[in-house]
Amino acid sequence: MKPADTKIAFVGLGLMGVPMAKNLLKAGYALAGFDLNKDVAAKFADDKRFQFVSSPEQAIQDADITILMLPDSTIIDSLLWGSAGQSGIAEKLPKNSYLIDMSSSSPTSSKENNKKLAQLGVKFVDAPVSGGVKKAIDGSLSIIVGGQKTHFEELSPLLGCMGKSIVQVGDAGAAHAVKALNNYVSAAGLIAVSEALNAAAEFGLDTHVVNTVFNASTGRNNTTENKVENFMLNDAFNSGFSLTLMSKDVQIALKFIQDMNCYADLAQQCVATAKEADQKLGKGADHTAMYDYVRSQKR
Incomplete structure (x- = not known):
């Protein structure tokens, strides 16, 4: 061809x-x-x-x-x-x-x-x-x-x-299944890192140092390596991928996991968190602004 x-x-x-x-x-x-x-x-x-x-x-x-x-x-x-x-x-x-x-x-x-x-x-x-x-x-x-x-x-x-x-x-269909699952794992990592860094900041820790430790340890993932310093800790939130699309992706993954009759408790929570953050942050918010959303939530 x-x-x-x-x-x-x-x-x-x-x-x-x-x-x-x-x-x-x-x-x-x-x-x-x-x-x-x-x-x-x-x-x-x-x-x-x-x-x-x-x-x-x-x-x-x-x-x-x-x-x-x-x-x-x-x-x-x-x-x-x-x-x-x-x-x-x-x-x-x-x-x-x-x-x-x-x-x-x-x-x-x-x-x-x-x-x-x-x-x-x-x-x-x-x-x-x-x-x-x-x-x-x-x-x-x-x-x-x-x-x-x-x-x-x-x-x-x-x-x-x-x-x-x-x-x-x-x-046919297998690639979309793998992509959906990959997006879910990536989103779950972003949410986990956002929560962890927020707790570290509240404790008085230097979040840059904390993320360096993550990257040298078992917590390392795509967010810690590529997003934390470039888009999150500097409040840039401009990676170019929207929170709305991330929310859509985890919903696709959740439906697929449920269609397979598999355990999906964490996926359900990721969907709920992504939806709420998307609604609160408004149209056009970058997915890395999840960190900003997490910081704004008080318990």
Whole structure:
């Protein structure tokens, strides 16, 4: 699947979608892109191989690959299968083309979408990403892939334009399951670190020193290594990933764990904490502002 011979439809050009699409353009792919925010078209003004179109239906015309980078499964399912009297795009996708869902979607929805799309002759792959905007820009995202092995092998060069670590974890839906669980573990770590540092501060300890100890000990995690000094203790709270999205992610994980009939007490508490913090801090709050929320709570 050579870039020069491959047309891509890219639906969802938000903070992550724009740099991901730009890396595909750099690799020589031609893109037809769509987003509800028409202003994003200006970000591609200098890219001759990019065409901003007026609808998803127009984007997928003659597309070899359709990439979705959208907020959640509800939006994706509506786009594919229709809602409120509007028809979906699924039946208009070219036969034998690929649909790659790179969003943070529901594992069960993805598994069902794979079955339904296969009946239409469309090959489905779930390929959610991890790493945030910074890694989306430099093309070093971690990409988790679910789907048939042959599909994974064929798409690996394309995914390699956007990511550095590309791992197949199982059949369709498996990648979204792993991504949801990863996001839950990450969120749980953020909340735990926020509570621990707040208690340390109340005791009169230097939180910078405390975090140094965490990083040299068993408490080390992604938050202690990458977020505490850069975004939390300096009150910057500007990592580029919203608390609203974190809240959504842990809700997806909780539902998945419950669907598997597994113990989920900590996941339930993480969801409750994330929801409350999101409501209290308001629209646009960064997920690292969880530390600010924890500091504001008095017992």
